[in-house]
Amino acid sequence: xxxxxxxxxxxxxxxxxxxxxxxxxxxxxxxxxxxxxxxxxxxxxxxxxxxxxxxxxxxxxxxxxxxxxxxxxxxxxxxxxxxxxxxxxxxxxxxxxxxxxxxxxxxxxxxxxxxxxxxxxxxxxxxxxxxxxxxxxxxxxxxxxxxxxxxxxxxxxxxxxxxxxxxxxxxxxxxxxxxxxxxxxxxxxxxx
Numbered sequence: 001x002x003x004x005x006x007x008x009x010x011x012x013x014x015x016x017x018x019x020x021x022x023x024x025x026x027x028x029x030x031x032x033x034x035x036x037x038x039x040x041x042x043x044x045x046x047x048x049x050x051x052x053x054x055x056x057x058x059x060x061x062x063x064x065x066x067x068x069x070x071x072x073x074x075x076x077x078x079x080x081x082x083x084x085x086x087x088x089x090x091x092x093x094x095x096x097x098x099x100x101x102x103x104x105x106x107x108x109x110x111x112x113x114x115x116x117x118x119x120x121x122x123x124x125x126x127x128x129x130x131x132x133x134x135x136x137x138x139x140x141x142x143x144x145x146x147x148x149x150x151x152x153x154x155x156x157x158x159x160x161x162x163x164x165x166x167x168x169x170x171x172x173x174x175x176x177x178x179x180x181x182x183x184x185x186x187x188x189x190x191x192x
Contacts, residue, residue, distance in 0.1 A: 037146040037159070044163050045136055051170050052132040055085060057189040058177045059128055064121040066184055078180055080116040082124045085173050087115035089131030093166060096152060099138025102130075 059082050067079040076084065090101045091111060101107055105127075106114035118124050144150065144159060152162040178188055 033145055033147065037143075040146055040160060040163065041139060041142070044167065045139060047167055048132065048136060048139070048170070051167075051174060052129075052136075054174055054188070054190060055082075055177065056125065056129055056132075058174075058181055058186075059121075059125045061181060061186050061189055062121075062184070066186075067119060067121050067124070069180065069184060071180065071183060076116070076176075078177070079119050079121075079124055081173055081177055081180070082128055083115040083118045084112070085170070086118075086124070086127040086131040087112050088166070088169065089128075089135040090115075092152065093135035094131070094138045096150070096162075097135075097138040097142045099134055099141070101134070 062078050067082075068077050070077040070080075087106075090105060091107065093099075095101055105111075115127070118127070146159045148159065149156045150159050150162045151157075152165060157165065181188055
């Protein structure tokens with residue numbers, strides 16, 4: 001994709017997030033940890049909200065008969081990608097930042113496979129929406145040290161590093177679903 005065709009708001013948001021994650025401050029040479037945490041969470045939550053809007057729109061744009069579609073064997077289907085997104089939001093973001101995953105949802109060993117095994121369109125759309133809401137709530141309430149360690153996917157990271165890792169992963173899933181949509185002649189709703 002040429003840079004000139006990439007949405008300007010996405011470039012601006014990505015550059016702002018990258019600047020925050022790299023510790024660049026344009027207003028204060030020495031900001032307090034809580035100020036930096038507030039800036040980091042603000043940028044992260046804005047990007048997460050944009051991802052949520054696009055992923056929900058795509059999940060609703062795919063007809064039910066395309067949820068089992070995959071471009072080839074060995075890769076996730078539409079429903080599996082949506083299940084993975086819900087699982088990551090519930091199990092990585094919500095729980096990782098101190099939130100509580102609702103009772104009755106898969107958790108523990110095998111939870112990812114259970115989420116990816118969902119095939120019901122309405123349930124997947126609901127879980128994607130609810131998982132983003134809970135993840136945003138948990139991140140918004142988080143009060144840890146932005147330079148302090150946090151465990152993500154079995155590794156110690158800084159908060160900024162964890163945010164960057166999760167955002168890159170979420171954007172990868174968005175790109176995957178955009179490609180799936182275009183291969184099925186579904187126009188992403190925001191690109192009309």
